[in-house]
Amino acid sequence: MYGKLKRSAFGAANKDKAWNGNPEKEACVTSxxxxxxxEKLYVWERKLxxxxxxxxxxxxxxxxxxxxxxxxxxxxAESSKIDATHDSIKKLLPKIKxxxxxxxxxxxxxxxxxxEELQSQLNALIHRFMGMWKFMVECHQKQLKATLEARTHVQLAKASTERNSSIEATQRLEMEILNWAAxxxxxxxxxxxxxxxLNGCLMKCLLQEPEETPDGIAPFSPTRLGAPSIFITCNDWQRAIENVSETEVSKAMHDFASMLHQLHEKLDEERHQRLKVEYLSKLLEKRVKSLCRERGINLDSEGTTECGIVHADLDSMKNRLDEEKTRHEEAIKQVNDAASQGLRAGLIRVFKALDIFSLEMLKSYEQVRIPNGE
Known part of the structure; x- marks a missing residue:
């Protein structure tokens, strides 16, 4: 049964039908x-x-x-039975016809x-994809060129509010890159x-028999079977784009997001270190004032000797503060270096991968065979 359905619906080429697509109508074709x-094909297939x-x-x-x-x-047998059966057959013939x-x-x-209709619309869609990928190539090449020419140097803001906004911005950028990749x-x-x-549906409607050659079984070819042009176009289309892998683009984007996540952790680390320095500074100041009150020393009026005596009692605390300040300065350096180098390197890799992918897609679409005049 299904074999008949395939032969009736999408079987041998309808050679009496000439392609008469109108290029002007392509501009009006929409999704x-x-x-x-x-949908119409689906309805007619169900009827069939x-x-x-x-x-x-x-x-x-x-x-x-x-x-x-x-x-x-x-x-x-009796003639009446033979005649009855014969009449039954005669009644069936018009119905079968x-x-x-x-x-x-x-x-x-x-x-x-x-x-005609589907072929024309697919041709227009393929032409639009070609135009889109051509635009994408130009766009990503400009992005890559701009990023390569950029001289990035990031300096961490001094104000704590601006630093906190940097953490939030980095986190938002990481999420945007992940969303972009997905x-x-x-x-x-x-x-x-x-x-x-689409190609799978069409291929199921062709009677495919493996062709033995001296080199083995010949690869499937709608052209060799004499199939209508839409079979050739869709088969070319599938083979063309399935050979272009987006893996490198996806990996570049995820690696960039991972770098941003690490930068976010470094920023968080710097913030934690900064808060520790601020806490120790306030604690030291509070302790100095407390000792001054105990000894009756006025820091605003007394000389350096008395102040030195006060600080001598707090050497341990002051040394710890100095150590934390050094760690904080190192944390700032790591953030600045990571942001300056990582952001630029990450973007360069992403745009380079997008440029290569778009160019490969464009070349693949150019290999798809479309009927003359399309």
């Missing part, structure tokens, strides 16, 4: 048009399926009746939708999945 055409089922049931009944008639005739005619009519309708992968994989599904 809604394509969705509508696919039902009609093929009806035809098969009638043929099964016809075969049984014909076998019954032959058996009756062979054993010399109508069913076959309906299947053929629906098949021609599907062929027309597939070979969105990019979903976008590319959705395109590939759509083309794979």
């Amino acid at each position: 809604a048009n394509l969705s509508s055409t696919l 399926y039902k009609e093929v089922k009806v035809e098969e049931r009638l043929r099964v009944i016809y075969d049984k009746e014909w076998k019954k008639l032959k058996e009756l005739d062979d054993r010399g 109508v069913s076959v005619s309906t299947v053929d009519a629906i098949s021609r309708r599907i062929h027309k939708l597939r070979d 969105g990019f992968s979903d976008w590319v994989n959705t395109q590939k999945a759509f083309v794979k599904f």
Whole structure:
């Protein structure tokens, strides 16, 4: 049954139909048009399926009746039984003829939708993808050039409020890069999945028999089978884009996000160290004032000798503060170095990967065979 459905719906090429696509109409083709055409094909395929089922049931009944008639005739049954069976067969023939005619009519309708309307819309979509990837190549090359020419030097802000905003900004940027990576992968994989599904549906409708050659089994080729141009276009399309991997782009984006996460941790570490220094500074100041009050020393009026005596009692605390200040200065240096080098290096790698990927996609689309005049 399904073999008949395949032959009726998407089988051999309809050689009587010439391509007459109008390039001006391509500009008006939208995703809604394509969705509508696919929906119409789905509806007609369901109708065809039902009609093929009806035809098969009638043929099964016809075969049984014909076998019954032959058996009756062979054993010399009564003429009334033979005539009744013969009449039953005669009544089935018009029904089978109508069913076959309906299947053929629906098949021609599907062929027309597939070979003209769907082909035209897919051609327009492929042309738009080519234009998009060409624009993407130009865009990413400019981004890469600008990043390569940039001289990045990040200096951590002195104000604590600005530093806190840097932590938040770094965290937001990390999330945006991760969202970008996920969105990019979903976008590319959705395109590939759509083309794979579309080509898969078409390929199921071709009778494919492995062709043995001296070098082994020949690769599948709709052209060799004489299939309509839409089969060739979709098969080229799938093979072209499935060979372009987005792995490097995704890895570059995730590595950049990982670097931003590390930068965020360094910023958080610097903030923690800064708070520790501020705490020890206030604690030392409080302790100095307390000792001064105990000894009756006025820091504003007394000389350095008395102040030195006061600080001598707090050497341990002052040494600890100095150590924490040194650690804080090192933390600031690490943040500045990581931001200055990491941000630029990460962006360069991302834009370079995007540039290579877009260029490969553009070249792949240029290899897709589209009917002349499209």
